[in-house]
Amino acid sequence: MVGCKKTAKVSIPGEIISISPVSDPGTLNISDYLTNIRFIPLQTNDSCLLSSTLNLKVNDNCIYISNKQAIVYFDDTGKFISKIKHQGRGPFEYVSLTDFVVLKDNKIAVLDNAKKRLIIYDLTKRNSLKTIDLGCFSRACEMVNDSIIVVTADYYKPDDLFHFYNIRTSEKIKSCTPLHQQKLSYCHIMGHRYFTKQGNTLLYSEPFNPDILKVSLDTVLTRYHISTPSNPPEDFYMTEFNDVREFIEEFKRKKYVATGGNFAVGENYLLTSFNACPAAKYCFIELQTSRNFNFKSIYLPGNIEIENFQIIPLNDGEICIVIPAIELCGKSVNQPFSNIAETDNPILCIGKIK
Numbered sequence: 001m002v003g004c005k006k007t008a009k010v011s012i013p014g015e016i017i018s019i020s021p022v023s024d025p026g027t028l029n030i031s032d033y034l035t036n037i038r039f040i041p042l043q044t045n046d047s048c049l050l051s052s053t054l055n056l057k058v059n060d061n062c063i064y065i066s067n068k069q070a071i072v073y074f075d076d077t078g079k080f081i082s083k084i085k086h087q088g089r090g091p092f093e094y095v096s097l098t099d100f101v102v103l104k105d106n107k108i109a110v111l112d113n114a115k116k117r118l119i120i121y122d123l124t125k126r127n128s129l130k131t132i133d134l135g136c137f138s139r140a141c142e143m144v145n146d147s148i149i150v151v152t153a154d155y156y157k158p159d160d161l162f163h164f165y166n167i168r169t170s171e172k173i174k175s176c177t178p179l180h181q182q183k184l185s186y187c188h189i190m191g192h193r194y195f196t197k198q199g200n201t202l203l204y205s206e207p208f209n210p211d212i213l214k215v216s217l218d219t220v221l222t223r224y225h226i227s228t229p230s231n232p233p234e235d236f237y238m239t240e241f242n243d244v245r246e247f248i249e250e251f252k253r254k255k256y257v258a259t260g261g262n263f264a265v266g267e268n269y270l271l272t273s274f275n276a277c278p279a280a281k282y283c284f285i286e287l288q289t290s291r292n293f294n295f296k297s298i299y300l301p302g303n304i305e306i307e308n309f310q311i312i313p314l315n316d317g318e319i320c321i322v323i324p325a326i327e328l329c330g331k332s333v334n335q336p337f338s339n340i341a342e343t344d345n346p347i348l349c350i351g352k353i354k
Contacts, residue, residue, distance in 0.1 A: 015223065015224050015225070016224075016225045016227055017224055017225070017226050017227065017270070017285055017287075017290050018227045018228075018290055019226065019227070019228055019283065019285055019290055019292040020228075020229075020291075020292060024279070024294075025279055025280035025281075025294040025295050025296050026293065026294070026295050027295060027297045027298060027299055027305060028282075028284070028293065028295040028297070028298045028299065029298075029299040030298050030299065030300060030301075030321070030349070030351065031301060033269055033271075033284050033293075033353060033354055034319070034351030034352060034353060034354065035351060035352050035354055036350075036351055036352045037301070037334070037349065037350070037351040038334070038349075038350055038351070039333055039334055039335055039347060039348070039349050040063070040074075040076070040077065040078040040347065040348040040349075040350065041078050041325075041337065041340055041344070041345075041347045041348075042063075042065075042074055042078045042080075042344075042345035042346060042347070042348065043074065043078055043079050043080040043345065044341075044343075044344040044345045045080065047072075047080065047083065048072045048074075048080045048083065048345065049067075049345065050065060050067050050072065050345045050346060051067060053310055053322075054066070054067070054310070054312065054322055054346070055099065055100070055312075056312045056314075056320055056322070056348075057100070057101070057102055057314070058314050058315075058318070058320070058350070059102040060102075061075065061076045062074065062075060062076065062081065062102075063075075063076065063078070063348070064100070064102055064108070066097050066099075066100055068096075068097055069085060069087050069097065070083045070084060070085035070087070070097070071083060071084045071085075071097070071100055071108065071110070073123075078348070082123075082126065084108065084110070084121050084123065084126055086119075086121070086128065091131075092119060092128030092131065093119075094110055094112035094114075094115065094119055095112055095114035095115055096112055096113045096114040096115075097110060097111075097112070098111045098112060098113035098114075098138065098139060098140075099111040099138075099139065099140050099141050100141070101141050101142055101143055101149065103120070103143070103167065104146060106122065106123045106124050107120055107121065107122055107123060107129065108120070108121050108123055109121075109141065109149060109167065111138055111139075111140070111141045111151065113137050113138055113139065113154065116133065116134045116135060116136060116137060116138070117131050117132060117133050117134055118131065118132040118134065118141065118149070118151070118165070119131050119132075120132070120167070130170065132165055132167070132170045133170075134151060134163065134165075135172075136153045136154065136160075136163065137153065137154035138151040138152060138153055138154060138163070139152050139153075139154055140152045140194070140195060140204075141195075142195035142197075142202060143167075144164065144202055144215070144216065144217055147166055147167055147168050148164055148165070148166060148167065148173065148217060149164070149165050149167045150162055150163065150164050150165075150195075150202070150215060151163050151165070152204070152206075160175035160176065160177055161176070161177050161220075162175065162176050162177070162215060162220060163175045164176075164217055173217070174217070176220055177220070194206070194261060194262060194263060194313050195215075196263070196264055196265075196313045196314070196315055197315040197316065198265055198315075198316060198317065199316065201214060201223075202214070202215045202216065203215070203223055203263070203265070205260050205261060205262075205263045205272075206260055206261060207258075207260050207261040207275050208251065208258050208260055208275050208276075209258065209260040210225055210226045210227065210228075210231055210258050210259050210260060211224070211225050211260075212224040212225075212226070212263055212272075224270065226259045226270075226272060226285070228257055228258075228259070230255065230256055230257035230258075231256065231257070231258055232251065232254070232256040232258060236251075236254075236256070248276070251275075251276055252276050256276065257274055257275070257276060257277045258274075258275050258276070259272040259273065259274060259275070259283065260272070260273070260275055261273045261275065262282070262311050262312070262313060263313060264313040264314070264317060264318070264319045264353055265287075265317060265353070266317040266352065266353025266354055267317070267353075267354065268286060268287060268288070268353075268354050269284050269285060269286055269287065269353050269354055270284070270285045270287055270353075271283070271284055271285075271311070271313075271319060271353060272285065273311070274294075279294065279296075280294035280295060280296050281295070281296040282294070282295055282296070282311060283295070298321070300333050300349065301333050301334055302331075302332065302333050304328070304331055304333060306323055306327050306328075308323075308324055308327055309321050309322060309323050309324075309327075310322040314350070316352075317352050317353045318350060318351065318352050318353070319350070319351065319352075319353065320348050320349070320350050321348070321349040321350075321351075322346045322347075322348060323346055323347045323348075323349060324346055324347075325337075325340050325341065325342055325343065325344040325345065325346060325347060326342040326343075327347075328340060328347050329341065329342045329344075
């Protein structure tokens, strides 16, 4: 059972971006909104088979991808390098590879939601170094700085969403909750949470929550609030629901639409995704004017239309569009894909938001 706490309404801080109703989505020409576009076909063999839905990070010219059982990593041309696979119930093994973050000194931190802990691995030796007990179920993690990592609690502990740890000493530093506490019981119900960095600023978003949060060790504040005519009112989140399913069904029944989950910010545009919206999957918003372009399909260079894709935010305004190989097999964009088979690993399209 999950229930929302009865709390007083609070004014919405941060920058409020009001966008037009979500209807009549178009097909996005990615060249209009992205620069430095590059395509990376990922090598395919029995050691690195992937699905089209991925958890992906790019760091120091390497691409790291979780396929739920292992973390597979490639160079920046898509050539397979190696993988970390320690799934099991042993002292330095993970049961669920929920999220991960690449650290300095060729190390990686793996978040194991089932065991409520982080495990630090050495990528060179592919062995474990230590564990950090979290004491709560968690869904996402990211480095705040070189020594501090933040993890988000699962919806089982709505009182303290963000937990900060010293990655070097394993010491817990603090826990905190955003201003809109009444939303916590339902907003962070989904598996997809996203951290992204914009310079030294750490931003966070989750499904069904129109607030993009700015997270630091000192404060958690709303950086952007994206308002649509179909947003649920604030008191909707204070309603007592029997469970998460009832919350989602009521959200859809009332035909509410909220942004949240995937997002990335460039110099001129903000990209976000829609929840419970049959009309569009994603939206680009011009920051100066709040004009928005809603879309659920994209045009690649050469007017190749793609409807089946996933967008993953990276850092500093970059995004990765994950395209199943079957969509580009035998086609030519900036490079020919005549040697790609329909069942090969996905092709990555990486670009920087203008």
